[in-house]
Amino acid sequence: MSDDLVINGVEIEDTFAEAFPMRGARVIITAVSAHWARVAATVMTGFATSVIGCKVEAGIEREIPADDTPDGRPGISVLVFTPDSAGLQARLIERLGQTVLTCPTTAVFDGLPASTDRMPVGKALRIFGDGFQASKVIGGIRYWRVPVMEGEALVQETLGKVSAVGGGNFLMLADSAATALKAAEAAVKAMTGIAGVILPFPGGIVRSGSKVGSKRYKSLLASTNDAFSPTLREITATDLPEGVNSVMEIVLDGLDFDSISRAMKVGIPAACIPGVARITAGNYGGKLGPHHFYLRKILA
């Protein structure tokens, strides 16, 4: 067909990724070194692949040079997403309290200063100071100084939150698991560091994409995406073309629609390597999520 879109011999299916409204926050973690900033960010974003089981999706957005952080130390920005506002605040308090407040030399700053919708996360964390905490207002921003055994932890009183988008995605249909992984790794590499986007799954990649609900177990919120599972090709309604033996998925959460679009625009072409037959995306017919990322439109 003349309308087909093919990149490096890989067919880009004429379909769209269906994504959902989320609430998002950006946290800037600084530390005495880039190593400790990353340690804190890595632990904070652990077990945060999917709201289905983790209640939160989180990931490292990018490293921030020392010159660009509020305290002049190396920093990491982390994006955190939940389906609702109350959940976002609760998850941030839990995670910052348990993983960053505990981590040597770290400080916590807001990464969405323009947001007028604020969460009193630092205000909640301050009480760890057991009444010995003190605040400082610098440039109209209140920070809490929490005395700790190391010395003092610094946490900004409020963090901004915004309406965000969760669940942008695309799938790489390949001739082997090795090829699918290689394609996904290339896409992740291309999308790493793009502002406003995280890839919340391990290494940015999902091997076990899911469908909504279950055909057999009523209590399950999600179960294996059998239409894209190669071992089930002959016993389910498959969406896999001939020659496809493995599929990997990349899920994207973003602070806005355009951020995810920008990431997919560079990620999808990077995944178009020999052995990949098709790039497609997951959707529910457009009936569940209001955000639709049309692959061909993004790549146009």
Add this chain to the structure above:
Amino acid sequence: MSVSLTLRRDTSDRIDASAITPNALVTLASPDIGKLSCWIRGQRISLGDVFQIAGERSDDVRIEGDLSRVDGLGTGMSHGTLTIDGDVGDNAGVAMSGGLLRINGSAGDRLGGPVPGASRGMTGGEIIVTGNVGKDAARRVRRGLVVIGRDAGPGAAHAMIAGTILVAGKIAPGAGLWSKRGSVIALGGVEIPVTYRYACTYHPPYIPVLLRYLQRERGFTTPARFATGPYRRWTGDVADVGKGEILEWTT
């Protein structure tokens, strides 16, 4: 648009110009600004007789001239910016509650303090002085930031309730006496009162945030060694609440 005031002539008399605040000038046309009062030897004088006025209806106010005998500038200011190019007299920024008072020069006594008889001095905003200040700077300050580019005279932060005073030069004896809370940040040396107790030597994490803010937003630059610390932390005044601190930069 801003309002610019220029002292018409040098004077040997002290001038009380506490009427000059951005919040007072923001709604006034130029002729009405000239009708504001200032005081010389107990006599009321129109502001227009003392200052040449340019501009109107702005909370961005700039004053020029030898103002070392002009007192009370910025008294009670609540918002806006008051910039003074030159030295000023006493009582600048007294009872200030907001905005930015920037003095590109030195200031006299009682900078940011209370009006006579009041229990609280400055309750908000920022005062930046690039030069020296006299005695009793930041006395009874409740909230806000006072930054001194050079030396501070005796009695700085006396009975401080909260807030922050940073002194890049030396601080004369008696700093922080009777303070309840609040921070005295001493970059250039300070004599610690006997009613302060040594706590530890450490790196206060808010210091680099503060110094970077001052550099970025206020053009107030300090050498990098002050951001990296360390600082000796002294807590006091233990004769009062004792939750105040003197952070003394050390090598």
